[in-house]
Amino acid sequence: MGELRLEELSARNIVAANNLSLKPGQEQFIAPVSYSAGASVINPATSWQRVVVLDGQVAGFIHGNFDPESEHEEFRACIWRINVDANAQGQGVGKFAADSLAEEARARGFDHITVIWEPGEEGPEAFFHRLGFADIGQTQYGEVIGALKL
Numbered sequence: 341m342g343e344l345r346l347e348e349l350s351a352r353n354i355v356a357a358n359n360l361s362l363k364p365g366q367e368q369f370i371a372p373v374s375y376s377a378g379a380s381v382i383n384p385a386t387s388w389q390r391v392v393v394l395d396g397q398v399a400g401f402i403h404g405n406f407d408p409e410s411e412h413e414e415f416r417a418c419i420w421r422i423n424v425d426a427n428a429q430g431q432g433v434g435k436f437a438a439d440s441l442a443e444e445a446r447a448r449g450f451d452h453i454t455v456i457w458e459p460g461e462e463g464p465e466a467f468f469h470r471l472g473f474a475d476i477g478q479t480q481y482g483e484v485i486g487a488l489k490l
Contacts, residue, residue: 342395344436349389349401356398357391361426362432365462370423383407387420388444392437399428406448414477414485417450422464438471446490454487 347353364372371373374412392400403421410416419441445453455473457464465484473486 342431344345344432345380345393346390346437346440347393348419349391353391353398354394357401357423360401360423361397362423363426364428369458369460369463370421384395386410388441389439390437392424392433392440394428394431394433397436398425399431400433400437404441404453406445406450408450410437413455414456414479415446417445418451419455422455435471436468441443442488452487452489454485456483457486458483472485 349357385485386405388404388406390402391398392402394400400421402419405415405418405420408416409455411420419438422434424437424439442453454476455468456479457481458466459465468486471488473488475484479485
């Protein structure tokens with residue numbers, strides 16, 4: 341595994357973040373319906389967006405949300421989106437990103453984080469389970485809500 345570090349999302353790295361590639365079949369899992377519905381209630385002030393740099397190149401992106409006042413418990417401390425470039429998958433980039441968000445949540449006083457994913461063969465469920473997320477429910481759209489105790 342190469343050197344991993346986080347950078348805040350910025351004008352300097354946003355193009356690289358937007359150009360992250362996916363493995364075939366992953367595109368259908370990029371954003372659950374609940375996230376589109378939830379986007380209308382996300383406050384930009386509570387958003388936490390970072391790129392993961394691997395050996396000097398943007399290899400991943402994570403968007404978290406920290407809003408203890410959210411009426412939706414699953415959006416109070418959550419992974420909103422996580423993308424790892426197809427060529428960097430399996431190199432610890434996603435785990436590093438999720439662990440970094442978990443550390444930030446802990447520092448902000450949260451005792452768990454959540455994530456929502458669409459079930460499916462090529463989906464991210466196995467990845468989130470390997471990180472320790474446990475299924476705790478479903479959204480109104482049938483997506484899985486997972487939680488990780490901190």
